[in-house]
Amino acid sequence: MADPDLRAQLRTVMVASSAMMLCGNDSIYFYASYIFLQADVPADKIQYATIGTGASELTASILSNLLIERVGRRCLLVGGYTLMSCWSIVFTIALTLQKQGVEGMPYLSMACVFAYILSFGLGPAGVTGILPAEIFDQSARPAAYMVAGSLMWLSLFLVGMIFPFIVKSLGSLCLLPFLAVCLLSAVFLGLTVPETKGKSLAEITEEFDKKNKRKIRAKGLDEPTEEFNMQEEVTSFSSLPEGLDLED
Secondary structure, three states: OHHHHHHHHHHHHHHHHHHHOOOOOHHHHHHHHHHHOOOOOOOOHHHHHHHHHHHHHHHHHHHHHHHHHHHHHHHHHHHHHHHHHHHHHHEEEEEEEEOOOOHHHHHHHHHHHHHHHHHHHHOHHHHHHHHHHHHOOOOOOOHHHHHHHHHHHHHHHHHHHHHHHHHHHHHOOHHHHHHHHHHHHHHHHHHHHOOOOOOOOOHHHHHHHOOOOOOOOOOOOOOOOOOHHHHHHHHHHHOOOOOOOOOO
């Protein structure tokens, strides 16, 4: 049976890797022009809006490098998914109001897309890739990276294939599936992922133990307790042959 520590860590990496692609950021990035058309952004402005998505990615990567050692991994990861959930709600409201003829909503939708990409780059994109290196030891790290990479590509393929159908069928509600993914990811990772900044592997493993509600004995089996010694002594005396004089 696998080590409970290893199972908990692998489960966390699997969820984080899958959520990184299932949150829909790459689909929004790849289909930005199509999304802007659905949001009624003027056709002559779409090329500039598409450039804005790339600028958001660049800005996010720079800020992530500056913040990851100051703020911490867990805060950026959970905070990124939380912000993405908020922008999904604002984007959905903007599209709904746009259908009712409210002015300025296409530009609000465009700003939400930029903010969504920026939040992804600050949090999940910058932290998910380094999780296996920080929570696994050297022997398990290659397998963890293999599992994480496989899930990333599989999730990216799945979302890339179904995203056009999501937009066609849901319309202005096209980000609701990604909203659900972001909310669930923020809750799960917030409950399971410990802060790894400035901690050793032993300290990180101990944090996993606490979050999984398991009590680990500090002394282990190398130092038996007093009760165990007394029971062993009684057992040794009771196993002596009858009639044997201990004084002799």
